[in-house]
Amino acid sequence: MIYMDNSATSxxxxxxxxxAVKRAYxxxxxxxxRGSSKDAxxxxxxxxxxxxxxxxxxxxxAENIVFTYNxxxxxxxxxxxxxxxxxxxxxxxxxxxxxxxxxxxxxxxxVKLRFLDSSIIRDSVIIDSFESLVRKxxxxxxxxxxxxxxxxxxxxxxxxxxxxxxxDVTLILDASQSIGSSEIDMKKLGVDILASSGHKGLYGxxxxxxxxxxxxxxxxxxxxxxxxxxxxxLSHEMPNLLPERLEAGTLGMIGxxxxxxxxxxxxxxxxxxxxxxERELQRKLVSExxxxxxxxxxxxxxxxxxxxxFNVEGMSSSALADKLDKMGISGRAGYHCAPLAHxxxxxxxxxxxxxxxLSIGIFNTERECDKLVSAVNKISxx
Amino acid sequence: MTKDDSFFxxxxxxxxxxxxxxxxxxxxxxxxxxxxARAASGGCSWGLYVKGRKKEEVTLLLRAYSINPL
Numbered sequence: 001m002i003y004m005d006n007s008a009t010s011x012x013x014x015x016x017x018x019x020a021v022k023r024a025y026x027x028x029x030x031x032x033x034r035g036s037s038k039d040a041x042x043x044x045x046x047x048x049x050x051x052x053x054x055x056x057x058x059x060x061x062a063e064n065i066v067f068t069y070n071x072x073x074x075x076x077x078x079x080x081x082x083x084x085x086x087x088x089x090x091x092x093x094x095x096x097x098x099x100x101x102x103x104x105x106x107x108x109x110x111v112k113l114r115f116l117d118s119s120i121i122r123d124s125v126i127i128d129s130f131e132s133l134v135r136k137x138x139x140x141x142x143x144x145x146x147x148x149x150x151x152x153x154x155x156x157x158x159x160x161x162x163x164x165x166x167x168d169v170t171l172i173l174d175a176s177q178s179i180g181s182s183e184i185d186m187k188k189l190g191v192d193i194l195a196s197s198g199h200k201g202l203y204g205x206x207x208x209x210x211x212x213x214x215x216x217x218x219x220x221x222x223x224x225x226x227x228x229x230x231x232x233x234l235s236h237e238m239p240n241l242l243p244e245r246l247e248a249g250t251l252g253m254i255g256x257x258x259x260x261x262x263x264x265x266x267x268x269x270x271x272x273x274x275x276x277x278e279r280e281l282q283r284k285l286v287s288e289x290x291x292x293x294x295x296x297x298x299x300x301x302x303x304x305x306x307x308x309x310f311n312v313e314g315m316s317s318s319a320l321a322d323k324l325d326k327m328g329i330s331g332r333a334g335y336h337c338a339p340l341a342h343x344x345x346x347x348x349x350x351x352x353x354x355x356x357x358l359s360i361g362i363f364n365t366e367r368e369c370d371k372l373v374s375a376v377n378k379i380s381x382x
Numbered sequence: 383m384t385k386d387d388s389f390f391x392x393x394x395x396x397x398x399x400x401x402x403x404x405x406x407x408x409x410x411x412x413x414x415x416x417x418x419a420r421a422a423s424g425g426c427s428w429g430l431y432v433k434g435r436k437k438e439e440v441t442l443l444l445r446a447y448s449i450n451p452l
Contacts, residue, residue, distance in 0.1 A: 235425065241394055241397075
């Protein structure tokens with residue numbers, strides 16, 4: 001089997017992660033953050049170590065790492081916790097439904113949405129669009145996708161965050177597709193709040209994610225859900241302290257341990273080195289697929305991270321995915337929960353019904369790429 | 383170390399208690415993460431049990447790292 005659906009979830013996981021899962025099951029069985037027995041403190045010390053590892057990865061304090069069940073949960077937490085009625089929010093068109101749908105829901109509660117112009121190639125389009133917008137009206141929040149899950153293109157975060165600082169805009173970054181394969185320094189990038197999955201570039205198990213709040217973010221985020229936090233139990237409200245303010249209920253111990261091991265793997269290997277390997281294979285695939293008759297590669301001119309987005313003439317993306325699956329290749333067809341991105345690319349038509357996405361991971365090989373190209377060659381001839 | 387002959391530094395959050403424990407360890411102060419439940423302070427609260435040091439000394443050390451006991 002050739003697995004190239006790492007943008008959905010990574011596979012295989014590094015040995016360290018598999019070992020951490022077993023260790024967590026055997027060693028961290030007590031509820032972290034409720035009782036104060038030795039067993040419970042051992043589990044909570046592991047949770048703290050995971051916060052430290054993730055904090056080191058994105059450059060924020062350990063206590064500003066909030067565990068969630070996935071990036072969608074983290075984004076909902078950030079959006080509902082920060083955006084209030086009457087605010088105006090700018091959003092980029094490469095955003096995933098995990099950001100778009102909560103924003104559409106918020107727009108029904110008196111929040112104004114402004115969609116930024118974007119290009120799949122040129123950064124200047126979104127920068128100019130945002131700059132002109134903030135000069136026209138007060139923008140409270142910018143919701144930005146760091147790396148598109150459709151094209152693999154990265155947003156010019158620093159350029160946009162400079163504008164955010166000048167015009168007092170809170171920057172919420174979705175780093176689900178960039179974490180683990182791009183260096184992310186919240187301080188240097190000027191990111192206020194970062195949301196990410198834990199099971200993609202962090203190699204944790206599915207059902208993991210986190211929210212990271214910058215050390216310099218001045219406001220209090222309202223909790224998305226309320227409940228037991230293990231502290232100040234007599235109070236009717238969630239505590240003001242992070243991370244407990246946002247973490248109601250028992251944490252997922254095994255998932256958190258897996259994320260810790262994954263983050264430490266990334267810190268050891270280096271996000272830059274991982275990204276470089278994935279890009280090398282991505283370029284090899286793009287250049288070879290362009291030689292296959294009837295293949296259109298949509299992100300061939302994009303300085304993309306790990307993703308190849310293509311279709312084969314005369315068949316829908318779903319039909320192509322089925323054929324590849326039968327040949328032992330896993331990828332993902334369709335609209336990838338990013339309707340506006342497909343609108344920009346022009347793949348939201350009845351002929352293609354989206355596009356076929358192959359997303360490369362650190363464990364993919366050149367040989368696998370050769371087999372993939374050979375499989376597409378066969379498919380295109382029928 | 384038993385909890386009986388040590389003093390408790392109330393930090394509120396368990397996360398902060400683990401952070402403070404690491405900082406103290408780096409400064410050769412041994413501390414144990416623990417919990418105190420007092421109605422007057424709103425219920426359960428996390429902190430550190432410290433022995434063999436003066437409370438003021440440990441509090442000052444933590445403040446130097448921007449950790450303010452409650």
